[in-house]
Amino acid sequence: MSKVVLITGGSSGIGKSVGEFLQTKGYKVYGTSRNPQNYPKSQFPIIALDVTQPETIKDCVATVLKDASKIDVLINNAGAGITGPVEEIPDAEIKRNFETNFFGPINVIKAVLPTMRSQNSGLIINVTSIAGYMGLPYRGVYSATKGALELITEAFRMELKGFNVEMTNVAPGDFATNIAAGRYHAPVLKDSPYKEKYGEALKTMNDHVDDGSDPKQMAEAIYKIIETKKPKIHYKVGAFMQKFSIVLKRILPDKVYEKILMKHYDM
Template sequence: MEKVAIVTGSSSGIGYETSLALAREGFYTFATVRNSKKAEKILQIAKKENLNIEIIELDVDDEKSISVAIEKIISKKQRIDVLVNNAGWGLFGSVEDVSMKDFRAQFETNFFGIISIIQKVAPVMRKQGSGVIVNVSSVAGRIGFPGSPAYISSKFALEGLSESLRYELGQFGVKTIIIEPGVIKTNFFSSMKIAEPKPDSPYKEITEKVIMGIKMMAELGTHPSEVATTILNAIKEENPRPRYIVGNDAQMFLEAKKTKTDAEFENYLKKELFSS
């Protein structure tokens, strides 16, 4: 039977590589993008390699767009085997400097949009008695640091949602997996939004330091195809783990988090990230 996959945010980076990886594995892949003009490259490759990739417009921030896209997919294929919630972006700036409007916009894409998609896809998977939901979180979904609290808390929220889903959907044969990449070399760093600090902001320096550090790490970042390979391997497992970490940086930080007390970890992170 033909297996069907949906990947959000397939225009670049992790979503682009994951759509290709799933299609190469034989999935009929709905590579969703918010603007189909950005799908030319993936379509060229699909044509060249004779892959089953279909582009569907889906803006995670737009409830109507989600409904139309998912309904189109269900009426065409009547099944969904894999959903990869990948679309996302990063908002930088301290809690006091980020406006409520921007904070909410960050959660709209990175959290609420995902809930809306899952609400439409989960009933299909439940009826099938099978399916895998892959939520692309981040190492920042498990480790808080200054300079990016909106992004970090949106990913922490996604982790909690995913843990709940494992129980709720697990009883119906539907699996939920969290992916935790470290720094990955994608457009994330050119697309990220930086809040304008207030004129008297005391957080300007620390935020700039964090952004500079992350951008420097991005130069040496892991290739997004490694995330795609991890996703592919995870969805093939009979009993997938809750979490899959990608990248040596993420491994290092999350191992330290696991083995240290909270106080030890805070000191460790301060030294690692802000000692210079």
């Protein structure tokens, strides 16, 4: 039988590219969206799911199991961007971003694990971000959510070893998707002490996404991971300098690396 793959956030961007690519390789793919009715022409089924609403997670997993009887691969791709000076981002928006990028994926994992244990097999791929390896100015909350998901995956992997369930992270750099349009942007306030620098940084961040790589690179990388018998703990996908920035953080003194980031953001 074909492997069954569930992709959260599979209606657009990286999730859509991954789903379409995996279909060409013979996988049975299910995607999710908060509004599946908006994607009637999707090449694979789109099921209603909001990762911040546990009941929709439960219903989505039940729908896939009813139709396919198993879930071989979960790709936790759904997520949301957020920008702004940490001081000025409303607490409610910080909490909402953690609900989407951290607690949401954990709850989807919890929902599929009983099935994967009963199958004595399964693979969970958490889509994080290269931004999760460093605290980026004006993206601090986003970095924190993705960094938290990276770390908890390390713990989860060890806890799952006895059940033949594998888990890994894939950290993308900037890809040409619509993530910028869906971000929460803290407004550039007229009387803000961050007004000038944040305004400039916001433009830089949006330009990086617009000039990002083809999401098909992520699709090809995830396909290789699925086909790997024993996946690594961490993968990075993106432009060379974005991946190299993680290496620099490991080898450079903290303050030197901080100066490099500040120069990049013209701070």
